[in-house]
Structures are given as C-alpha cells and as structure tokens.
Amino acid sequence: MARTDPPYLRIAAEIRRRITSGELREGDKVPSTRLIIAEWGVAMATATKVLATLKRDGLVVAKPGAGTVVASRTRKAAPKTEAELSRERVVKAAIRIADAEGIRALSMRRVASGLGVATMALYRHVTAKEELILEMADMALGEIRFPPEPPSGWRAQLELMARAQWALFRRHPWLAQALSITRPQPLPNLLTHADWATRALDGHGLPPSTIMYAHITIFNHVRGIALNFEAEADTESGTAVTADAWLAEHEPILWDLVSGGRFPNFAGVVSRAPFDYDLDTLFEFGLQRLLDGYSVLLAKSG
Known part of the structure; x- marks a missing residue:
C-alpha cells in the first residue's frame, strides 16, 4: 500500500513549489495559518506545522509587521561543522x-542529523535529551517579553500574560507537555512569568498562599487546554484525518447515544445551543470565568 504523507507535508510541498517556481518571490507573504485553514480545510495545528516546516527548511522567515514571508536565498546556512556548534544553536x-x-520525533540523533554533525558532538553542549528539552522550554518561554510598564489593573496584567502564553503554546505545540505543575522546573524564563503574575495579585490583601494558588491555577488553565495542540498534531500526522473530518465521522455516533433518552439534560442543552469544539473559545471562556472569580476573591479581601 502506498505511503500517504501527512497533510502538513503535502501543503508545505505545495507552498514550496510556489516558492521554487517563482510564483512567490523573496519578501512575498506566504499563506498565513488562517489562509491555510481556509484553502486546504485543515485544523490550526496542521496549519502551524506547515509554516514551522517551511521555516525549518529555510524557505520562509517571520518578518515583524508583515507576517511570514519568503526568505532570502542568500541567508547563511545552518552550521555544518562541529566547530560551529554552540548550546544555543543546538537548542534552536x-x-x-x-x-x-x-x-516524540525529537532525539539527539535527529537533532545532530538536522545540524549535519555527529550525534556525539551534541553532548559537549547538552548532557541528555531531558536537559535539552528543559533548555528548549526555557528558550521558548523567553520569547515573551513583558512590557517594562504593566497595564493598569491586576486583571489587565493577568490577561496580557495568559494571552501571551496561549500564543506561545500555539507556536510551540510541544511546550505544554514539557512543563509540569506538580514538579516545577527551575527555568529562569518560567520564573519571569511567575513574577509577573504574583506582582499583579500582590498588594490587594490576599494571603501569599492564595496568590500562589491563583497564579498556578491560571497558568494551568492555559497549559491544560494547550496540551491538545500536540495531541491533535500527532493524530493528524499519523492518520491524515483533520479534526473536522473526525467530528463528521463520530458526531452521528454521539447523537445516537444522546437521542436514546439516557442523557436528557445534556441532550436538551446541546440541541438548543450546538457546541463548538474550538480551543480558542474554550481558552477565552475559561480565562474570563477565572478572572471573574478572582474579582470576587479580591473584593472579599479588600
């Protein structure tokens, strides 16, 4: 049976063709994630992987204020000798x-292959895959630069943080899995997020333990929903089935279960307001409800 490439590779191949053929020239904008979703009918996770693949191959770059554009053909190539390696280049x-x-595709051998060096060369910079993942997480978290002057009010400050984290997890679908709530990793850039959250909540009469619980709760809300990014991407790359196609196949089964009368409350609610399995909607709904609860908590402490 012929092997079928996952959707993100087929879409990336088509955009690559447009670039190499000259249809898209240096500096031209390439399809955004939204345009990829609209043109090929795939999920956000797949569209994100398309652009990540093109960036990895050096075909496109992110340009501030312009989005993702076709890269210059004269860009410096990735390091090809062990002497050119550094910890930063390995992590990137x-x-x-x-x-x-x-x-799951990450291994020391895979990273070495991508850099064009022997696997043993990496161990001069990172001692093991586990250390490499921690370095990756810290570097990714460092992409967020909080403003030197925070917006007015604790709620605006927490919203800024949560939305920045959500965008970060979207860019790096693996990141949510790399972080732990029960076993927090000693990452400097993760502590930057904690410092921002605790500053927003401190000084309002809350006990220190409550401030910590509130900080962890809101971070885990963002991370918890973001865990679905990697799972969705893994499923699509393994089965070539989009989220919409999966729902189209399984939704009738759900309705057969619901329509039998065993779950009247659930059936009644869903029939009056069909539910949209949209992660952005779930993130925003949960964020606002959490912050509403924090408002009550702060009012009681004042």
Whole structure:
C-alpha cells in the first residue's frame, strides 16, 4: 500500500513549489495559518506545522509587521561543522524539529542529523535529551517579553500574560507537555512569568498562599487546554484525518447515544445551543470565568 504523507507535508510541498517556481518571490507573504485553514480545510495545528516546516527548511522567515514571508536565498546556512556548534544553536535546532514534527520525533540523533554533525558532538553542549528539552522550554518561554510598564489593573496584567502564553503554546505545540505543575522546573524564563503574575495579585490583601494558588491555577488553565495542540498534531500526522473530518465521522455516533433518552439534560442543552469544539473559545471562556472569580476573591479581601 502506498505511503500517504501527512497533510502538513503535502501543503508545505505545495507552498514550496510556489516558492521554487517563482510564483512567490523573496519578501512575498506566504499563506498565513488562517489562509491555510481556509484553502486546504485543515485544523490550526496542521496549519502551524506547515509554516514551522517551511521555516525549518529555510524557505520562509517571520518578518515583524508583515507576517511570514519568503526568505532570502542568500541567508547563511545552518552550521555544518562541529566547530560551529554552540548550546544555543543546538537548542534552536531542537525547537525547529519539535515545532514541525512533535516532541516524540525529537532525539539527539535527529537533532545532530538536522545540524549535519555527529550525534556525539551534541553532548559537549547538552548532557541528555531531558536537559535539552528543559533548555528548549526555557528558550521558548523567553520569547515573551513583558512590557517594562504593566497595564493598569491586576486583571489587565493577568490577561496580557495568559494571552501571551496561549500564543506561545500555539507556536510551540510541544511546550505544554514539557512543563509540569506538580514538579516545577527551575527555568529562569518560567520564573519571569511567575513574577509577573504574583506582582499583579500582590498588594490587594490576599494571603501569599492564595496568590500562589491563583497564579498556578491560571497558568494551568492555559497549559491544560494547550496540551491538545500536540495531541491533535500527532493524530493528524499519523492518520491524515483533520479534526473536522473526525467530528463528521463520530458526531452521528454521539447523537445516537444522546437521542436514546439516557442523557436528557445534556441532550436538551446541546440541541438548543450546538457546541463548538474550538480551543480558542474554550481558552477565552475559561480565562474570563477565572478572572471573574478572582474579582470576587479580591473584593472579599479588600
């Protein structure tokens, strides 16, 4: 049976063709994630992997204010000798692989292959895959630069943080899995997020323990929903079935279960307001409800 490439590779191949044929020239905008979703009918996770693959191959770059554009053909090539390696380059190469192929595809051998060096060369910079993943997580978290002057009010400050984290998890679908709530990793850039959240909540009369619980709760809300990014990407790359196609196949089964009368409350609610399995909607709904609850908590402490 012929092998079928996952959707993100087929779409990336088509955009690559447009670039190499001259249809898209240096500096031209390439299809955004939204345009990819609209043109090919795939999910956000797939569209994100398309652009990550093209970036990994050096075909496109992110240009501030313009989006993702066709890269210059004269860009410096990735390091090809062990002497050119550094810890930063190893970590960046690993991030590119995890963005495009998922955290399960990551290995020291895979990173070395992408850099064109022997696997043993990596061990001068990172001692093991586990250390590499921590370095990747810290570098990714460092992409967020909080403003030196925070917006007015604790709620605006927490919203800024949560939405920045949500966008970060979207760019790096593997990141949510790399972080732990029960076993927090000693990552400097993760502590930057904690410092921002605790500053927003401190000084309002809340006990220190409550401030910590509130900070962890909101971070885990963002991370918890973001865990679906990697799972969705893994499923699509393995089965070539989009989220919409999966729902089209399984929704009738759900309705057969619901229509039998065993779950009247659930059936009644869903029939009056069909539910949209949209992760952005779930994130925003949960964020606002959490912050509403924090408002009550702060009012009681004042």
